[in-house]
Amino acid sequence: MPGTLEGRIALVAGATRGAGRGTAVALGEQGATVYCTGRSTAGRRSEYDRPETIEETAGQVTAAGGRGIPVAVDHLNPQAVAELVQRIDREQGRLDILVNDIWGGENLVQWEVPVWEHDLEAGLRLLRLAIDTHLITSHHALPLLIRRPGGLVVEMTDGTREYNSTHYRLSAFYDLAKTAVLRLAFSQAKDLEPHGCSAVALTPGWMRSEMMLEHFGVTEANWRDGAATDPHFAAIAESPRFVGRAVAALAADPQLHRRNGGSFSSGSLAREYGFTDVDGSSPDCWRYLVEVVEAGRPADPTGYR
Template sequence: MTLVSMDLTGKIALVAGGTRGASRAIAVELGRAGAFVYVTGRSTAAGRSEVDRPETIEETVALVEAAGGTGTAVRVDHLVPDEVRTLAATIGAGHGRLDILVDGVWGGDHHLQWGKPVWEHDLDASLRMLHLGIDAHVITAHALFPLVVAAGDGLVVELTDGIPEYDAVFRQGTSTAFYVAKTAAHQLVKAEAFELAPSGGTAVAFSPGWLRSEAMLEIFGVREDNWRDAIAETPHFAISETPTFVGRTVAALAADPGRHELTGQSLDSGLLAKRYGVDDVDGSRPDGWRYMIEVERAGLPADPETVAKYR
């Protein structure tokens, strides 16, 4: 376990797609640690994106400020190159560099038609997921990486959903487009790590575990203060984690001077929590993906003793 000082004072960060969920929590924790945080997304006080949820980028910045941090919200569609170039120009003019780039752009869950093979899945929905999960990330890298290179030891975190060990066995069949969109990050960061290496930069893929996001809590009909009520119907939900846990692990990674040894790798919240000694808000340390492979997918029961081994 590597203990690091969670001090990002003076660092400039961008959380792309920071409207809600893991990305929102990462923005908050980066701000809490002292970084100035740009938060981008399509849902603003002036209007919602196609996801049609109430969370906004302005609310994310308000949470950053409530945590003692500073930041600004910028409405950006990361599928529109000119908007991303304008964002890069703004950050470049103000700071000349970008120390931390967290790319959490997605917003494609509502396009997923579970259980449908590629020939039955709506083609427009499939292509939209690929655009959101791949194109938007490449566009963002194209425009922002010069500022990451200028930082010298910049960090790029490509958010995804799943780790290679799980995806290789259990993800296939979910949806061809969803599978490709979500596993692309594992290959993307290998290329990005190679390209950033000469400047000392680091690129990693990162996945939360079973996240108690705003949307997930709504799906289960619970709130954060009574989330355990959902365990009666879905026992394996006991391994779930808060967005704050995710944010803390990424902030610890950003503050780690030795993080470059992880470049090109696919990481997750459970792994980083163990590396940095980070706990969730209740003092537990969920190892969600290992649990889902070794317990849930292995057909083992979610009894308290078993769950406790992974928390």
């Protein structure tokens, strides 16, 4: 799809790393102008205290063929978000794609800890980072997006509507956060319907984010060595660019509105649109999790990537 998004203006909220960075760069591959927001900049790290920055992401967008514009924004700050949207309006006069990818809760989750034992302050902050940020950003950005029909809002989450409705995500706070974002996409779809715009929920699979690679002690260059720790990771993991290409495919679809309110995964959309991951494969993680991992079968990506 070379150049399919030239002239389109995107805001990727939470573009510092992971799915946000992968999405911003994938939109850049198709020629879009992408505002890349986050709290980690070249001069200041967020509470994550990680090295990735929005300037790096914006540079990668530009190198991929688009135009990356880094803007430091704390999406829990309504005034900062309002000023961001005012800037986009002033500089571009339009907004075609909004990706709500703000998260920031990895270090706050206590996995497999009952709600009464989970650190309450950490759990409530997780919910604010995962839900309030999305609502604040949509509140300020959607009046600009609905000026033109065809606009797209992507609520990035973890798990499809179908999967999360039957699976406990190992923490009451995490479970609520990711399920709420699924519902938020559905709700916004109803609000956007009269304006000819669409909202969808989208999930990556087992993503090789910067933090996940570190967890397995590998890099993007040798990530398959993670099989020594978990063979399923090496069988089905996908790069952050894969879910980004799903966003780009949705944004370029002239029949996008038929998907309004839907919940999708990177793997399912790859089957429909024909895009691939950076290695040329098309991993279908959520089907793999159910049919292989939960079924107790040995790691084998045959038929799943």
